[in-house]
Amino acid sequence: MTVTTGPLTVLGALDWDTFAARHWDRGPVLFKGVASPPFTRDEVFACAVAACEDGRGHSMPPGVEFGVGRNHPLSPMGRLPRAEDGSWDGYARRMRDELHGERHSLVISGFHTHHHPLWQRERAFYAGLWSRVGQPLTGAITTLFHGNYSHSPVGVHKDRYATFMFALEGRKRMRFWHRRPWEHQVSTVVDYERHLPSSFTAEAEPGDLLYWPASYYHVGESDLSDRPAISVNIGVPREIPYSTFSLPDLLAPARQASSPPATALHQPPGGENELPPVLRDALESVRRLTGERQGPDRRTALALEYATAGGFRPAPAPAPAPVALPDRAEVCAREPVRWARGGHSVLCAASGLVTATRLPPPVLVRLLAALEPGAGVRRVGTLLDLAPEHREDARALLRVLVGFRALTALGPPGTGDGDAATQAAP
Numbered sequence: 001m002t003v004t005t006g007p008l009t010v011l012g013a014l015d016w017d018t019f020a021a022r023h024w025d026r027g028p029v030l031f032k033g034v035a036s037p038p039f040t041r042d043e044v045f046a047c048a049v050a051a052c053e054d055g056r057g058h059s060m061p062p063g064v065e066f067g068v069g070r071n072h073p074l075s076p077m078g079r080l081p082r083a084e085d086g087s088w089d090g091y092a093r094r095m096r097d098e099l100h101g102e103r104h105s106l107v108i109s110g111f112h113t114h115h116h117p118l119w120q121r122e123r124a125f126y127a128g129l130w131s132r133v134g135q136p137l138t139g140a141i142t143t144l145f146h147g148n149y150s151h152s153p154v155g156v157h158k159d160r161y162a163t164f165m166f167a168l169e170g171r172k173r174m175r176f177w178h179r180r181p182w183e184h185q186v187s188t189v190v191d192y193e194r195h196l197p198s199s200f201t202a203e204a205e206p207g208d209l210l211y212w213p214a215s216y217y218h219v220g221e222s223d224l225s226d227r228p229a230i231s232v233n234i235g236v237p238r239e240i241p242y243s244t245f246s247l248p249d250l251l252a253p254a255r256q257a258s259s260p261p262a263t264a265l266h267q268p269p270g271g272e273n274e275l276p277p278v279l280r281d282a283l284e285s286v287r288r289l290t291g292e293r294q295g296p297d298r299r300t301a302l303a304l305e306y307a308t309a310g311g312f313r314p315a316p317a318p319a320p321a322p323v324a325l326p327d328r329a330e331v332c333a334r335e336p337v338r339w340a341r342g343g344h345s346v347l348c349a350a351s352g353l354v355t356a357t358r359l360p361p362p363v364l365v366r367l368l369a370a371l372e373p374g375a376g377v378r379r380v381g382t383l384l385d386l387a388p389e390h391r392e393d394a395r396a397l398l399r400v401l402v403g404f405r406a407l408t409a410l411g412p413p414g415t416g417d418g419d420a421a422t423q424a425a426p
């Protein structure tokens with residue numbers, strides 16, 4: 001079924017061939033009742049709870065924004081989803097009671113990093129699109145929107161991402177303009193009533209998927225019922241220079257260094273010609289991470305991350321590796337493992353995660369050949385039928401790969417459990 005209502009196309013089923021040929025980067029499409037969507041209400045709630053786990057303190061967890069009316073407090077004040085709420089319904093009830101009916105919004109960026117099964121489903125869902133239009137090198141982003149706000153807090157804007165909005169609850173209306181509706185040089189407009197005549201809308205119900213290209217200006221509107229709407233948006237980068245991402249990625253370890261004191265920039269340690277300590281340290285980090293010693297390893301690690309993340313970086317953190325993986329345990333391959341020589345290390349990657357190994361490449365190649373997905377259940381002792389000096393390095397690598405969820409550890413045959421091979425968390 002294809003219905004075209006003005007600039008909006010409405011389709012009854014999602015077919016990536018048709019989508020890539022006719023709609024990708026062209027115009028908004030509303031898919032009614034998408035089969036096997038990657039998101040379920042309960043899993044999205046569990047993911048939101050995980051993302052807000054650090055929200056019981058005084059500062060907002062990374063990537064989480066909570067708004068009441070037009071205010072965005074810096075402290076969560078106990079108003080983020082938590083396991084005790086039990087479900088989105090429980091959370092909505094608590095917000096209604098605590099906020100006395102005031103409208104609110106919850107936005108969680110980097111959403112897929114908090115829940116491995118959800119991330120896995122997104123990758124599987126989008127593999128069909130990537131095979132037709134190419135996988136985004138730097139990774140698509142996932143954002144949760146929950147709330148009964150009258151319109152998106154940011155107002156009318158455009159993104160540099162193509163957006164796929166999965167509606168999970170409530171009616172979600174998006175208003176679009178195919179070009180910027182104002183002349184002055186601002187990027188967003190919150191009060192947009194005078195621009196309504198040149199706009200058009202699309203309404204998504206639970207189960208629908210709404211797509212719009214990066215070129216469209218848009219704003220999300222609520223139907224003003226008290227019941228919060230929930231959606232998960234996938235953003236696929238379309239107008240972002242590769243360098244915008246690659247440099248921060250390359251320097252990621254430097255960014256994670258402890259923050260310098262606020263005054264460091266203003267305290268040259270000696271003489272006007274010396275850099276302040278914070279800039280001197282930053283320069284040293286850039287030299288180290290892009291230089292001869294670490295640069296090739298870091299660049300190779302990034303390439304392996306991109307190659308194994310399925311278009312959704314960063315990947316969720318690894319699960320704890322099993323404490324032991326004896327010869328009698330068994331493993332089953334779930335994800336392909338890729339490897340490459342860095343500058344100084346041999347690196348292995350799966351599920352968007354990278355580790356170094358001391359195994360020489362010929363030994364590694366032999367081990368990984370036995371671990372291709374579909375190879376079935378393999379006994380650890382058989383996999384480690386290697387020269388004695390390589391056996392423990394290979395076992396260490398297998399344990400890490402279980403933590404990456406590239407392998408599932410099954411425990412010794414016949415035991416039905418993992419008493420010797422501790423299972424990684426889901």
Ligand SMILES: [Fe+2]
Nearest residue numbers: 157158159218
């Ligand atoms: Fe947007």
